[in-house]
Amino acid sequence: MVSPYLHCMMMVSSFHHLPPNVLPSIQQVEGGRPNLVSENKNGTQDLGVMQINTRWIEPLKRTTGETGATIYKRLKEDTCYNIAVAGAIMKLYLRETNGDMMQAIGNYHSHTPYLNNQYQLKIIKASYQTNASAVSLGNHLSPYQRRLLKAKQKSNKHYNRKIKKRS
Structure with missing residues (x-):
């Protein structure tokens, strides 16, 4: 499935040196779209195409100098702004995880x-x-696809060991 926001995602990915499929994959999983507001159990909201959590409004206020209301509106309605923030969040999490892409991707959702x-x-x-x-090309995986597959296999092994221990 090709994202209708792909042009913006590719520009943001290039700017932040992210693999080209990370942002489209996050958007596909998040299921966001312009003007979507999802309520969370903890009282926060997820906004727009990349479902950016409202907890990011305060750091964005400090960084941009914009008001909270302006940032909220832009995250909700401005698709490229929302995607740019998602890219910046991913870059932050990559630094936080010392370049561990899969951990950074997981952190986008939760640190649990x-x-x-x-x-x-x-x-x-x-x-x-x-x-x-x-x-x-054909049956040949790109280096990034190989890393994703390896990470999936590693995660499945870890999960299966946990299940066996519980039994």
């Missing part, structure tokens, strides 16, 4: 280990479904 791992698996699955993934 189980939720983080489950989100990583959803992103891996989505990356196979999106046409925005790194180009591969």
Whole structure:
């Protein structure tokens, strides 16, 4: 599935040096769209195409000098702004995880280990479904696709060991 926001995602990915399928895969998993507001149990909201959590409004106010109301409106309505913020969040999480792309992707959703791992698996699955993934020829996987597959296999082994221990 090709995202209608692909042009903006590719520009943001290039700017932040992210693999080209990360943002489209996140958007596919998040299921966001312009003007979408999703209520969370903790009282926050997820906004727009990349479902940016409202907890990011305060850091964005400090960084941009814009008002909270302006940032809220832009995150909700301005698709490219929302995607640019998602790219900046991913870049921040990449620094936080010392370049561990899969951990950074999981952190986009949650820092809780189980939720983080489950989100990583959803992103891996989505990356196979999106046409925005790194180009591969025939049965040859791109280097990024190989890393995703290896991470998925590692996560599945870890999950299966946990299940066996519980039995």
